[in-house]
Amino acid sequence: METTSIMTPAFLFLFFLSLTPSGAVDDEAAVENLGVSETIARANDGIATRLVHGDIVPNLQRNADPCVTSGCKWPKRGSYVYVPVVISNEYTRDEKNLIIQSLLTFHRSTCIRFVWRRRHSQYLSFFSGTGCWSYLGRQSQGQQVSLRRDGCLFTDTVQHEVLHALGFHHEQVRSDRDDHVSILQENIRPGTEQNFAKQPTNNLGTPYDFESVMHYSKYAFSRNGEPTIVSKADPDMEFGSATTMSQNDIARVNALYQCGESR
Template identity: 30%
Template sequence: MKTKKTIQLIKFGLLSVGLFLGSCTNESVEEFPENNSTQLIKKFFNDEAVEVEPLGNGTYLMYEDVIVTEDQLTDQKVGISENPVPNEGVDKLALSSGIRKWTNNTIVYTLDNNISQSVLDELYKSMDVWRDNTNVEFKVRTNESDYITITSNGNNCNCGSASLGMVGSRGVINLGTRTTAVVIIHEIGHTLGYIHEQTRSDRDDYVRILSENIQDGYASQFARNTNSQNLGDFDISSTMMYGAYTFSKNGQPTITLLDGTIYPSRQARLSDGDIAGTNQAYPSSDGGDGGDGGDGGDSEDICEGVSEWSRFQSYSVGDQVTYQGYLYERDFSRWNQLGQCGETNPSADICEGVAAYSRNNNYSTGDSVTYNGYLYTLGSNGRWSNQGSCGN
């Protein structure tokens, strides 16, 4: 398995992700859309208390540039399993909470027509940075039920915000009218499921947070999450890292290295840790770049070479295991069933022609639906059974 580097990947045994009017800055400019809202409420994200702003339609603004869904938040601590059993809850169609990574390593998107050509150029440049350095791909939506809408937020700034992970049809990337690649690369990171680097559980071993310099009302942006799942070492060069002066109220740094050194501004690129962490979370189909699983089609058995799940082992996003005759892959907050051992890697999409689940429809035993990138069939016991991941 390739050495795991950084990028913060948040896990939670309950969660998934968001966007709208927030903003991540180009660190050399430090611009944010004006936010006059003072309506903040306390919720729990990844079993940590956070302050969020209700945006309506079941979404909330968190960490200033991340919109989370109501499924991703709780009203109280619920407890997080450090090593959930692979088949735990896989038959529950409603179990959509938590950060969900994109199936088949592919971000499906649609573009609004309100984005200027200059911002579009920066957007495509940013997609190329992720595509050229990681296993992540991008695809214009045709009829997929899981996709993001990329749109302009109308703010005259180099800013943006993005949904955290795959959230059905509610995912969004909002961009300002002057947004550049240094911001968009960061926002794509949120869409892939990543939270800011400075919220990692181990951040205090690497940086100092200077609360006396933080703007009033923004202290929660620097809160440490003790339940974060970290791949590799803390990465000061990560695209997910705040700049040294982010949310400063007096021109003094809000974050420094432990010795007080000011670190370089974020650039329009991925760090080595970003690349390694993403290829761990989104392993290639041939099992390389961190995956423990199959050989990408050469084997007659998708489980060949994959170890059995163990309650005594720690697993990271992207790891694969076998359990009770099935192949599973670790997501941010749960295991996803990929198929039954003994099967060959399917050449066709098992979800092709299957409609997306709708809470407004009545379903009968034997009916199949797609939901959050997976195929489900309704059993005679009234419970939905996960049949596996949708293909390309």
Template identity: 50%
Template sequence: MMLRAALLSVLFCSVNNYVIQDFLEKTEESSGNSIDDDDFSVSTLLEKANQNAGKVPGDPLVLYGDIAVPSGLQNADPCTQRGCLWPKASDGNVYVPYRIGSEFSRRERNTIVQGLRSFALSTCIRFTPLNRQQDFVDIRSLSGCFSFVGRRGRNQTVSLSRQGCVFHQIIQHELLHALGFDHEQTRSDRDQHVRILLQNVIRGMEFNFRIIQTNNLNTPYDYNSVMHYSRFAFTRNNQPTIIPIPDTNVAIGRATEMSPTDILRVNRLYRCRRRGMEG
């Protein structure tokens, strides 16, 4: 009996040690440096959903991952200096009319509305249901997740495909494009903060990593921005395409919602006043 108990004790300890070791290994692997950790990053969700973006007749031209551009243009440069901001009302708030397509389910519609309303919690942006306004955001389920940058006029499309785009972080990401923001890893000073490994990028997708002369609004580079792509964005060989510097182990592109710096930029770009952010 004692021998049996001893054997059972040894077996239990062995199994327990195996479980603990397995847990520690998985914890170590999930430090943010594994491609599996990016399954639900903004860039991975966009890449999966946007395989056919812009290829369906009637869709706008889609470049740089998820930015819609008018036909005939070959880039989507920042437009905020050319007057593409949404206008501010006399009460200090910025009212952006929207319409949600009837193709969305009730659950999907609720998720989208929650994403729209999230801006009012920390900025002076107020997404409001369309009421005969001329310029508005037209939220549709087209061939992927994409948006124009800034106010384009008339009914401008923000596509949130039902197949892979109706997530809180994606909704905020595309709406930030509509408000005038580009991707974090394309900002003018990005080479001081990340290294782009083009040799690991899918052939023909290198343009997703171009630098543009952004207005950084005197804010620091933000690895936690909901506008930042992940370490393995557009990888062709499961090797990193974006490496943070000088600390290569910093997690990037893992945001599930707007970061404090994202919020700060919205408030600075639209000159939100504290009074305008109340209510």
């Protein structure tokens, strides 16, 4: 039997805060934050873990349908979506606190509530793996989220991988991307072409967002230093350096999980 439904959101929030001392590590002060796109690309360069779209572990038993039709949403109880978590003891206290503080950003702007795993069969397990990666949406059992200690511990990177786990794809592969960007195939590094494959995403009525923490840079997976993604409205536009969730990222979480509505 799961126990999170008896915990109030206020209790959960205070429970997390009680573990976070005022001297917790500052991610941007500790190591240069290159922006989520470059951070993930560097951390995952050359790793053996099988990934699609740069940082997503494929589930071979699930097709590429949008999350709302493929059963990968996390369940909602009342007004909140409770997502159990485990954080590996291989992290230092400060590193754990950075992850916790990053999770708390969802508490402040959405109805997602992260709770400690007890006997839950479905949960997120944060550990220092080979790079920065996650599964797409809720899986049938406990699922890993890799945040390598020496390359992935930034607020934006935690948010990015958690958004994958909540069911969200990269912005540049959304279903209407061809209205907004051009993909320059001739500049893409051989073997990484699938990272640009358009997906049948549910965009939840939100606009294409160059400021999204889920958007990769215009030079992502470039073979020659030339752009691989170019804005159609402004070819000189730079993007992919977001350091936190945008308002559209937050709006999508709230729309997908019907935040503000009890269930």
